[in-house]
Amino acid sequence: MNLPADSQRVLPILLVAVAVVALGAAVLVVRGLGGKDTGEKAQQVLDRAVKEEAKSAAVEMHLTTTITAPVRGAGGRFEWRLAGRGTGLTSGRATGSFHVDERSPGERPVSLDELSTGSQGFIRVDGRWYRLSSTQYERVFERDDANPLRWMVNPTSMGTTTVDGVDANRIRGDANVNEMLTDLDAFEAGSADSPAQRRVVAAIKAAPKRGSMDIGAGKQDGILRKGSVSGQMNTTLGTTPLHVALAFTFAFTDVNQPVTVRAPKHALPPSRIRRLSRAKLGSAAGDVFVAPAG
Secondary structure, three states: OOOOHHHHHHHHHHHHHHHHHHHHHHHHOOOOOOOOOOOOOHHHHHHOOOOOOOOEEEEEEEEEEEEEOOOOOOOEEEEEEEEEEEEOOOOOOOEEEEEEEEEOOOOOOEEEEEEEOOOOEEEEEOOEEEEOOHHHHHHHOOOOOOOHHHHEEEEEEEEEEEEOOEEEEEEEEEEOHHHHHHHOOOOOOOOOOOHHHHHHHHHHHHOOEEEEEEEEEEOOOOOEEEEEEEEEEEEEEOOEEEEEEEEEEEEEEOOOOOOOOOOOOOOEOHHHHHHOOHHHHHHHHHHHOOOOOO
16 A cells, blocks of 8 residues: 555655754753752752753754654654764754754755854764854754753652762653644744645644653763653544654763854855755755855
């Protein structure tokens, strides 16, 4: 049994749309968590959120978005990994150097580097650096004040663990997936969105959802050290039922260690970015090509 032609076009859009939403979560879930005593309750730890922020850190993030369906060709898996080191990770616009790998169904793997000096942005593709225009820089390294801790409900203390040699308090709770998607503007339809993309947004918004969160904050300094967010939803496109699962993990090490970022030498001007294939930029293509480079 094959999917109708319209569904075959929409399914890849759904996979990428959900993945990009979760990529936003990957950027946002980097806030410090207060809590200095093992005896403090989980809600008290959450209530002190953002009071103890890491000034700098090495970061690793891993996201997978998986769609399963009872018909051939309807499923797929998007995978995204980020590793790097930077400052300003907990608020504002990050400064640092980060490597990104992506894999999408039917697409060639994407591998690129992104660098922000705090005033300029750069992207490296196929070993060559390109300077971003001011508009591109603002979008690729977007500021966002949404607080991911609002996504956790029913928090429960789970004892302690060790992360990067640091004792950390563990908290587990449910994740309000609708709240997360709303914060990330997943339900906002853009003027350039196609009818198929609008149907995807409507399907995501209407779908029943459930999720969970697990975080670890430094026992002494209260700084976020690791965490995970998972979410699941069931939806239908046409007559085809789909199950969508998100899994996102992150860890911060070398907290508050010095970080030095220098602009790459001999970077090509923003105008040269227009010559790149969108496929080379993966999920970053939307931010890079949103406006003419200047």
